[in-house]
Amino acid sequence: MSAYLLLQYAAIALAVVASAAFVAKKQFPNATRRLRVACALPLVREGRPGWVRAMGRWIAPPASLTGAGACGGCDSCDTASRGH
Numbered sequence: 001m002s003a004y005l006l007l008q009y010a011a012i013a014l015a016v017v018a019s020a021a022f023v024a025k026k027q028f029p030n031a032t033r034r035l036r037v038a039c040a041l042p043l044v045r046e047g048r049p050g051w052v053r054a055m056g057r058w059i060a061p062p063a064s065l066t067g068a069g070a071c072g073g074c075d076s077c078d079t080a081s082r083g084h
Contacts, residue, residue, distance in 0.1 A: 036060060037061065040059040042056075043059065
């Protein structure tokens with residue numbers, strides 16, 4: 001297998017993974033958030049090296065400061081102002 005073909009396969013694999021992550025985030029926001037929390041928690045524990053803790057903070061979802069969790073938390077439909 002040539003290096004060019006290997007690079008092409010790697011680029012296609014990266015595009016497929018990025019596309020799947022985008023669709024999962026849009027279609028299943030709660031499940032994606034739970035998965036990110038489950039992956040990040042073991043990394044941010046005390047006693048871990050600094051770079052591992054930094055990676056855990058990068059993986060962890062941002063804290064939700066609004067009450068948007070009732071509808072899924074995507075914050076794209078402005079349900080808070082309509083009384084939902």
